Amino acid sequence: MPAKPLLLLLLLLTLPSAPGCAAEPDSLATEGDKRPSEVHPWRMLGDVLITNGTFLLMDRFVLNEPFSRVTFRSMRRNLRSSFVWDNDAQFMNQFGHPYQGSIFYNSARSNGFSVLGSASAVALGSLLWEYACETDPPSVNDMVTTVASGTLFGELTHQMSQHIIDNRRRGAGRVIREAANAVLNPADAFERLVSGRMWKLGTNAEAGSKEPVSLLRVAVADRYAVAMKPASHGRHLPAVAIVMEQGGADGEAHRKPYDFFALDGMLTLGSSAFFARLALEARLCSTPLTASEDISGELGLYQFYRYEDTRLADSLRGPFPFGETAAFGPGVMFSMPRLLPQVAFEQRFFVHGVALGSAESNYYMMKDRHYNMGSGYGASAMSRLTWQGRASLQADAYYLHLFTWKNAMGDPGNARLLSLGLQLRARLMPHVGLMLGATSFSRHSHYTHHENKAARSYELRAGLEWAL
Numbered sequence: 001m002p003a004k005p006l007l008l009l010l011l012l013l014t015l016p017s018a019p020g021c022a023a024e025p026d027s028l029a030t031e032g033d034k035r036p037s038e039v040h041p042w043r044m045l046g047d048v049l050i051t052n053g054t055f056l057l058m059d060r061f062v063l064n065e066p067f068s069r070v071t072f073r074s075m076r077r078n079l080r081s082s083f084v085w086d087n088d089a090q091f092m093n094q095f096g097h098p099y100q101g102s103i104f105y106n107s108a109r110s111n112g113f114s115v116l117g118s119a120s121a122v123a124l125g126s127l128l129w130e131y132a133c134e135t136d137p138p139s140v141n142d143m144v145t146t147v148a149s150g151t152l153f154g155e156l157t158h159q160m161s162q163h164i165i166d167n168r169r170r171g172a173g174r175v176i177r178e179a180a181n182a183v184l185n186p187a188d189a190f191e192r193l194v195s196g197r198m199w200k201l202g203t204n205a206e207a208g209s210k211e212p213v214s215l216l217r218v219a220v221a222d223r224y225a226v227a228m229k230p231a232s233h234g235r236h237l238p239a240v241a242i243v244m245e246q247g248g249a250d251g252e253a254h255r256k257p258y259d260f261f262a263l264d265g266m267l268t269l270g271s272s273a274f275f276a277r278l279a280l281e282a283r284l285c286s287t288p289l290t291a292s293e294d295i296s297g298e299l300g301l302y303q304f305y306r307y308e309d310t311r312l313a314d315s316l317r318g319p320f321p322f323g324e325t326a327a328f329g330p331g332v333m334f335s336m337p338r339l340l341p342q343v344a345f346e347q348r349f350f351v352h353g354v355a356l357g358s359a360e361s362n363y364y365m366m367k368d369r370h371y372n373m374g375s376g377y378g379a380s381a382m383s384r385l386t387w388q389g390r391a392s393l394q395a396d397a398y399y400l401h402l403f404t405w406k407n408a409m410g411d412p413g414n415a416r417l418l419s420l421g422l423q424l425r426a427r428l429m430p431h432v433g434l435m436l437g438a439t440s441f442s443r444h445s446h447y448t449h450h451e452n453k454a455a456r457s458y459e460l461r462a463g464l465e466w467a468l
Contacts, residue, residue, distance in 0.1 A: 011336070047107035048125040049185060055100060056133045067134045074135040083140040085408040089368035090358060094307045095275060096321035097142050101126060101150015102157055106187035109158045115257050119151040126150070140363045141373055144356045148326035149305050152282055155258040159246065161185040163213060165192075167202045174199075196338040213468060215245035217425075219435045221463025223268055223276070225310060239461065240277065241435070247283070248346070249298050249333035251291025257284045262382075279398075280305040281350065281380075289332065297334040303327065304352050304380075305399070310441055310457045321371065322417055322443075324378070324400060326355040344386045352378035357402050359415040362445060362453040372410030374402035389427070393419035396439075412448040417441075427467065437461040 043216035059068035086093070108118035126146040130138035164181045166174070171384030178198055182189035192198040223239040247260030254260070260283040266276040286300025309321040331350035339345035354376050361372045386392040400417045404410045421439035428434060440458040447453075 007213075011097070019318030026344060039117075041111070041189075042439075044111040044113065044121055045110045047111070047190065048104055048128070050190075051100070051103045051187070052129050052133050055129070067136045070133060070135055075132050076129045077137055078134070081137040083143070084137045085141055085373065085406070086136060086139040087367040087369040088139075089310075090321050090323065090371050091275065092368075093141060093145060093371055094279070094321075094325055094358060097126075097146040098149035098153045099303070100129070100326065101146035102153035103187045104146075105151055105154025106158055106185055107191075109154065110185075110188040110191040112396075114188060115151075115155060119147065120153060122150045122154065123147050143355060144404060145325040148303075148355070152258075152280060152303055152305055156261055156263070156280065156282065157185045158188070159258065159261075161188050167197070167200070167204055170201070188338060189293070213244065213246050215243065216467050216468035217241075217243045217433075217435075219463045221435060221461050223266070223459065224460040226459070227310070227457045228373075237268045237270055239266055239268045239463070241461070241463070241465075249296050249335040251296035251298070252290045253288055254283060254286045254298070254300065258282050273309060276309055278305070278307045281348075284328075285318075286333075286442070289334075294338060295331065295334060295336045299332050301328065302329060302331045302350055304350065305328070306400075308441075310459065322357070322359045322400070322415075324352065324354055324357040326354045327357070327378070328355075329353045339385075342388050346382070346384045346386075348380075348382045350380050352380065352400070354378055354400065354402065357400065357419060359402050360443065360455075361399075361411050363447065363450050364410045372404040372413075372415065373407060374404040374414070376400065376402040376414070391426045392424070394421075394423045394425075413446050415443060415445040417443050425465070425467075431466055431468075433465050433467055435461065435463050435465045 054069055056070070059065040104122040105118045107125070108121035109115075113121065123143075126143050127138075129146075132391060161181045161184055164177050164184065166177055169177060171408040178189065178192070181192075185217075189198070219241040221239045221241055223237045224234060225237060226234040241272075242263065242265045244263045244416075245261070262279075262281045264277065264279040266278075267274060268276045282303045284301045284303055289297035289299050291297075304324060304327040306324040306327075307321070308323075311321065329351040331348065334345075334347045336345040354374075356373065356375060358371045358373050361370055363379045364370060364372055378398070380396075380398045382394065382396050384392055384394040398417075398419045401414065402417075403414045404412055419439055419441045421437065423435070423437040426434045438460050439459065440456070441455070442456045444454045445452060
């Protein structure tokens, strides 16, 4: 039974990383602090089991999913099974599993575990789900996606909740913050509830234990999306966009993972693509290239996640949806606060090594799946000019080349995807501004056994945004 050695290995990885793991700076001990100073491995394990049990009950009694009818016989069968490539819908594989993984991660992080120990908890929770909480055979793509992107999602939500929770607050302000934290980081909210920290007054972790948010923008916009078919079809959709950045190129060496991240997300209403975009870049480590008053630069190793969907309806597909769920690679970042007397400039360039990604398929139709999985490479770049903090012009480019190398992963062949974007922002009032943007998308798919296909689309965005 191949699962037993793997389970034992993950238990060994997880448990030593608990009591023997030094608490990180965000685990400073004062009563009412956001995070406990000590490590609680058994509470972590209980939270992981509760998470899996909650998802299983929802699938069984709310969604009535056939795979949720687990029995001891199905568990024994899964323990004897080899890993397979599943045919779940793209949103579930690209976003659902990373979200579940983030809860596993924060079940450990909120109990004092380090980043590495919390990542081991994600692997443990995912294995338990694959073997004991589904009748389907264990899925290799679910494991890879849950562990890689679940760790990324988990650490980012852990850090974001640090900025939300304020143990000094009382009344409605405290309730709103705790409720927002429960949506963003349910595992941490559960730990705060059972420990009593949710309502206990106290101090916060020291200011140096969390990185400052360098950029935060939330916009309400109109998104005009066009699918380029033989007869072009466009549609206006209301959208909510969020851009958040923490840290950046400061000319210093960085050894703490995830102390820099950049998030770009968009939700749309009235479309089958509710999550239109979620792009994440996070630093694992870096070394300085240059550091002065005029320019700071670094060379580092980064992790990436991307999910993009330009569909207007299920029957009207375009270049996407596509995803990049397990990707790492080198990159450089530069910051020039005084490129001109009143103009600052930022430049980022990353190379992506993609262990697992997905791209829309014109031919593969199996169950809820109409996309190919694959591995490959890519690159992304961002250039931004900012004038006195009042206006900014940003150009973005993203390229992905995916290869489908097994029949179980979809149609044999490869796909090349490219997106180019331009965004203009102008401040109208101290925290309110105007946002304008445009992005073009293209996909060229080369199939081994089918006719090659190409697709294009673009979107225009305009709206008002609140800026930090």
